[in-house]
Amino acid sequence: MKNLLLKELIWFCGITVSILLFTQFYCGIDLFAQNETFDINIHDTYFVLEQLYAFLMVSIPLYSIIYLIRMILNRFENNVLTMVYLFFNSLFIILMGIIYALHINSPNLFSSSNPNTAGISDAAIVSIVLLVTILIALIILIYAAYRLVRNRNTA
Secondary structure (H helix, E strand, O other): OHHHHHHHHHHHHHHHHHHHHHHHHHHOOOOOOOOOEEEEEEOOEEEEEEHHHHHHHHHHHHHHHHHHHHHHHOOOOOHHHHHHHHHHHHHHHHHHHHHHHHHHHOHHHHOOOOOOOOOOOHHHHHHHHHHHHHHHHHHHHHHHHHHHHHHHHHO
16 A cells, blocks of 8 residues: 555656646746736737646646546556546536636627637537536546445455
């Protein structure tokens, strides 16, 4: 058990360093600069976020995806890995819920001047994508929790 915890700590530190380097050099998010902001320009709307929030919006989905891949490759047999995944997937679901709530409160945020050929608004497409993403993450979360409980009962 101690060996598994050490292995997961090494993996977590490696993933954290990789995500820090990715966000620093690819996204331009410098967490070590104080009072810095991250600017996003969508159409004619300009968003200004604190860099910590931008980092969390990038890192939480990456942690969730990386640990999901590791958990599938280990066939859900590593309980420590499954618990770490459950934590990051729960954070991911909360993050997507916050984004969905912000989207519902300002539906014109994602509207464009060009109508789609199918007649579906951009706001409806964004809502559907967010809800489907949350639903898939919830299904995977429930299955991972089921496998965790099943592994603990057989051990």
